Amino acid sequence: MPELTNPRAERVKAVRALAGRPARSRSGRFLVEGPQAVREAVREQAVRVHDLYVTDDAAARYREIVADAVARGVVVRTGSAEVLDAMSADAQGLVVVADLVAVALEDVVAPGPRLVAVLAHVRDPGNAGAVVRAADAAGADGVVLTRESVDVHNPKVVRSTAGSLFHLPVATGAELPAAVAALRARGVTVLAADGTGEHDIDDLLDVAGAAPAGVPDLAAPTAWVFGNEAWGLRDEDRALADAVVRVPIRGRAESLNLATAATVCLYASARAQR
Structure with a gap:
């Protein structure tokens, strides 16, 4: 296709607007930025991909x-560096426009999963x-991801998954x-993963x-519920779980980052289930 050279063109503005939730909701599409995420979007879910813009x-x-x-x-549409920068400051020369990844709770639950991460009020x-x-x-x-959690199609969420968004079902709005x-x-x-847990992982x-x-058996099919970064899980959320489990702090750190604690819990289950 002819190279796109005008960073103020309507097409460029439409792509850039997908960084915002209103434009994503109206169009049913979202941005995938950078080589790693774009590679996985094309490789794993090309049927969702409409356009690849590249310098x-x-x-x-x-x-x-x-x-x-x-x-x-x-x-595939080529564009100048100025055009790609106008589309996304995080493009690194590659941007994809794709259909929203619509996954329902039942899509995760129906197959009888052995390991699931549930994000409650993660913003x-x-x-x-x-x-x-x-x-x-x-x-x-x-x-x-529960209804109160961040939009999984937020550009920073998509980038942070490093392509994993296209590898496993991620249900939203539950x-x-x-x-x-x-x-x-x-x-x-x-x-429920919480520092006040009665069980040590x-x-x-x-x-x-x-x-x-x-006593919970980590070798059994397990869903881990992780709470908000600032206040953790609410009392009513912890009460929903079969048990509350803590990750021990051996040193002097006040706490673990949410993603770090989640990684510890998920790998503990993965190891036990092996």
Whole structure:
């Protein structure tokens, strides 16, 4: 296609507007920025991708991404560096416009998952994206974001997932009680991660696969519920879980970052389930 050279063109403005939720809601599309996320969007869910915008330099640097896009029927449009910068300050020469990833709670629950991350009132985009990435790395079967959590199509969330958004189902808009009930109906134990937990995650790993009565078994199908970055889980949210589990602080740190604590919990389950 002819190169796009005008950073003030209507097409460029329309792409840039997708950084905001109103434009995403109206169009049903969102931005995917940077080589890693664009590579995975094209490779894993090309059917959702409408356009790939790329500078000549990026096209030469990431030939495999462009070739993959062409082979999968994605429209590739070249643009000047000024055009790509106008579309996104985080483009690194590559931007994709794709359909919103619409996943329902049932899509995560119906297959009978063994490991799920549930984000309740998680508002920080970087943390939410990092948890999706950690869940993917730990081999989780899905992620659920409650209605009060950040929009998973927020550009910072998408970037923070580093492409993992396109690897596993990420359901949005669920109510926490409904999510817990649906998971429990599938035989999934629901554990709330909280510093006040009655169970220590290290102790649970010691008895995984042979946990005594009344003690959660990390080897069993498990959903971890993670709360807000600032105040954690509300009392009513903790009450929904089968048990509350803490990650021990061995040193002098006041607490763990949400994404770090989530990674510890998800990998503990992954290890026990192996």
